[in-house]
Each structure stands twice: as structure tokens, then as C-alpha cells.
Amino acid sequence: MSQTTTQRAATRTGAVVEFSGVAKRYGTHLALTEFDLTLRAGELVALLGPSGSGKTTALRVLAGLESCDDGGIRIDGDDVSALPTSRRDMGMVFQSYSLFPHLSAGENVEFGLRMRRVPAPERRERAAAALALVGLDAHYDRFAHQLSGGQQQRVALARALVTQPRVLLLDEPLSALDAKVRVQLRDQIRRIQTDLGITTLFVTHDQDEALAVADRVAVMRDGRIEQVGTPEELYTRPATPFIADFVGLSNRLPGVVRHGFAEVHGVVLPLLDPSHPDGAVQVFVRQEDLTLAPAGPGEAGPADQSGRSLAGTVLISSFLGSLRRTSVRLAQGGTVVVQHDVRDRLQVGDSVMVRFSGAPVPVQAAS
Template sequence: MSYLTLAGLQKRYRDSVAVDDVSLSVEQGESVALLGPSGCGKTTTLRMLAGLVDPDAGTIRLDGAEITRLPAHRRNMGYVFQSYALFPHLSVARNVGFGLEERRVGRAETGRRVEEALGMVRLSGLEGRRPRELSGGQQQRVALARALVIRPSVLLLDESLSNLDAKLRDAMRHEIRDIQRSLGITTLFVTHDQVEALTMCDRIAVMKRGRIEQIGTPEDIYERPATRFVADFVGRANVLPADRDAKGGISVWGVTLPARAPQGGEVDVFVRPQRVRLVPVSEPAGEGMVRLTGRVERSVFVGDHVEVIVAGTGGQLSVEMQSGARPPADGTEVAALWQARDTLVFPREAP
């Protein structure tokens, strides 16, 4: 039996379904992301797990015991809110130790554990400061220390990096992941940021309209998306309208692909820009390769890569080249090559 199990969780708000039959199993020490766009039900799921929202149906089990109707203060879960929710009139030490005071832990033990938690998040020496005297990153660390100091069974992070600037957010991803691994603490992390999910978690549950579309490792989610939504939401992808023949074969820009179409309806081909490379139009495809030809429309420097837009008979294809590589001049005829195994085919959605 898994350490944490959500089975058939449902939550409605009047006529709106926020969470629709969500089931998820998490092993002890595992870090799992709930990833999806705003309004997909990920935060509601986390709040039901924390005991802040009552589910309309379903069960939650932790370490073999059902906790579905257990009050939040008896679940022993550490929750880091998006806004951090620090008490502005309390010092850093009092903020971190608040949960221990509520649990009537002795003063000496509280002091020791607060000191330990602040050391863990690299805030030793700032015990006497107020939240307004801290940077955004330091406030985030205080909120994390407050969640960890109670030694929770499960750590819950709700969009907790979204208020930080890009550089600090990148650094905090690694810090939180290192702390999670060193403590071996079971963690659920809610985010709409695919980079956070891919870099911080052992598995990802991608959510759409209150349901889980796919659960898998970061590599599974990125390389083997189970649905069109997952392929489109996680990572960047070219979407190329495909034509279907009577035998189930498909073609793009007039080129037959070594892929089969799902049954019924029109389909689109997905291919990651990073998987495509540009070669002179005279170069053949080679075995197991897909080859489309077109003309370079423009190139854009994006910092860590150069994006090249190739226009063909059926639209545009985006190709990512390494930064420093010289892209073909605008107007150059080129061949775009990628491995056939990198071709993804999904039913076309109505506009």
C-alpha cells in the first residue's frame, strides 16, 4: 500500500466541478507535482489533502489510516502557501515556531527546532527580524522553515515560488529539492510552471478540468505524452496538420510519415523543436528519419538557443538550434530532419 492515497476525490462549487474523480498514490519520500493551468483543480486537490476543504466524495489515506474527515490540525501536514502567509508583527523565529507553540511544545525544544529549521533554509542569524525586513526569497524560506519545523508527514507546496523573480526562483527550485531529498519527506507540489515540475519532482500528475490526464516521470510526461493536452502543455511542440489516407497512413506537407493515425477523424502531428535539425536541401533523409523541405522565413536569438522558422507548403515549422550556431540565411531552402520515433500523432481538436 502506498504511503499517501487519494481515491475518487470530488469537489463541486454550485454548478462548477473543481475536482472530478482524482485518484493518486504517492510513495513515502516521493515528490509529486500537480501540474496544470489555472482552474484545473490542482490547488483544490491540495487543500482537500490538507484538510482545508472538505471533499464531496472520495477518500484520503495516510500511512494506512483514513484521514478524509480528520481536522487539518490533526493531519500533521506542512503547508507553504503561495502568499507565504507570514505574521507581519512576529519575528522570524516566532513565525517559524508558531506551529510548535500551537502544539504546546516546550520552550526549550521549540527554540532548538526553530534554530535547526532556520539553519536548514540558510537563515541562521535572522531570527529577530520581521517579515518586512526580508527579501522575497528570505520570506519564502521562512514559510518553508515554518512548514518543516513541525516535522510533517507530508509537505504541501502551493505555487510557492510564483512570487519570486526568475533567477531566484531557479535557485530555490534546487534548494527545495535538496532539502526534500535530504529529509526524505513526502512532498506534493502544485504548480502551473512545467520547468518547476520537471526539475523538482519524481513524478508529475498533469491535470485538466478537474481530472488527471497523465501520471508519470518527468521523462515519460515529456517524451511520451498520453494525450494531446499533455503534449501541448508540457514543453514546446510544432503542431502540423496531417492528411490521412484510406489505409490509415498520414502525410505532412505532402510527405508520407512512418506513423499510424488513431481511428476516426482528422489528426495532427506533434514534434518538439529541439528534435528537428536543419540540413542542406540536397542531403537525403537516411533510415528512420522524417524529412520535410521548406524555406527559412526568419531566425530569432532567444538566449540559450536560436529559433528558426521554416515555412513549407502546409504551414510553419519551428526549429531550435544551439546558441552560437549560425542559422541559415532568411530565404534559404532547407530540409528539416527528425527521428521518426519523435513523431507524435493526436486527434485534431475543433477550433
């Protein structure tokens, strides 16, 4: 490989992408509104949200597959809002299998280079290299129907990367795959993205996927970004109850806020936002912030002496391989789900104490 090509690869990757005030309407439905997001050079940002939150629309607007009704998009400072898709210089992997069925895997990968009038020998060389990058160099002559779903998506990834695009767009590329392949390909995408240093926008509705691969995650709701942050920030300091509920697995419990603390059935917990006004609230407590202990003879009451535990009865306990998930009906009413060590076997009807770890909790004013 020539030094020039290496340098070109270095200079072509890692673009800065800026959405500013982007809006998109479908009839009367606002799919995107006041959408602001900046992707730093070489960063992988995941757009996470429930169905209909506008995440795919945002990606399609960036790709030029949808026009934006308001606002603009800049890549490295250049306004690309008016450019057709074919001239935006982006690579994209779609949710559904999108390999051209009449072309072999190698020819699929060559397609973007052919459109750029790259000479045939160089085309073949670069396509083979791109396929090698995803571990499919031996499948150059296979057609889409001769490849598994995971292999097809890897060829699609090679096809998207071979032109050295400024930005890589991934539109739920793993959603059609089975769980094991999904995790393998997810890790492979992250490794390749990090190695190439290509700015990437990854759309997904799967929070595990988003938290596992992204440098930053933007959680979307109703066409807007609710919060942008590192996976850890989102998980430990959710800005809104929606995020607390959407990211991770939380229990919702009725409680009261008094003087900057939340109280749930007598258990006092610190607030994530201590400035929250007093009043009735819904308290979000993560499953892993609760632990279970057998109820002792002196703990027959609804709360123990420490003030951090509540008594309850096991409703159901599920074995999940590496952990166990148990539902407990609290003596004061309501049900909580607790994740715990797989070796702690509980029977339905067992009396237990549910202990709160004391981690700060987000709350939402009760409606």
C-alpha cells in the same frame, strides 16, 4: 541531538497519501472529479496543469482547507477526510507570502511548535535548526518586511518543516519569485525534500519546474488526472495529445495516419500509438526533434531525397542564450519552430531544409 529525535524524524516522514475518487464542486462547477492519486512514501509528486485544472483544489482538499464532496483521503491508511486542518499534521508553503507580519522569522518558525506546546528552549533550538536548514539561521530576528521574497519563502519552508509533518504541501511557492531565485529555491526545495525523505505534493503550472523537481508528475485537466508518470515518461510517451501539447514545446502540423504511420507533407513518421485509426490528424512534433540545414542546389523541391526533410524559409530567429529558436515557413504551408545550436546563425529569408529526427510522434484526430 539525541538518538530519539533522529528516530522520530525518521519515523514521522515518508507517509503514504492516497486520494480515492475525490470530487469537489463549487456550485455547478466540478473542480475535481474522480480524482485518484497515490503518493508513495518520501516521494515528490508534482500536480501540473493549466489554470482552473483543479490542481490547487486537490492540494487544499488534502490540507483540509476545502472539504471533499465525494471520495476520501488516507494518510498511512488513516482516513483524514473528516479531520480539521489543524489536526492533519501537514506543512504547507503558500503561493503568496504567508509569514505572520507581527512575528520575527524565528517566531514564525516557532509558531507550529508553540501550537504543539513544545517548551520554549526546545522551540528556539528547533526553529534555529530549521532556519539553518534553509540557510537563514542569521535571520532569526528579522521580520517579514526585512526579508526578500525568496527569503520569505525559505522561512515559510522552514516553518512548514519544523514540526516534522507527515506530508509537505507546496502551492506554487515559487511563482512570485524572479527567475534566478526561482531556480535556486527550486533546487534547494528538492535537496531538502530528498534529504528529509518527506512525502511532498507540489502544485505548479510551470512544466519546467515540475519536470525538474518531481519524482512523478500528475498532469491535470478539467478536474481529472490526464496522466501520471516520471518526467521522462511524460515527455517521451505522452498519453494524450493534450499532454504532448502541454508538456514541452511542440509544433502542430496537419497530417494523415495510414497503416500505423503518420504522414506530414510526404514525410513519414512512426506513431507513438501505432494502433491509431487511419484518417486526418494533427501531428505533434517537438521543437528539438527538428534540425535545420541550408538548402543545397539539388534540394530546391519541397522534400529532399531522404524523405525526412521539408524545404522552408526562415521567418524569424531568436537568440535565447544557450540555444536559438527559429521559425520556418514550410514550402507546403504551415510554420514550424525549431530549437538549434546557438552557433547556427540564420537570416530572415534564408532557404533551409527542416529535417525530422524520426522520433515517434503523438497525434490527435483532426476535428
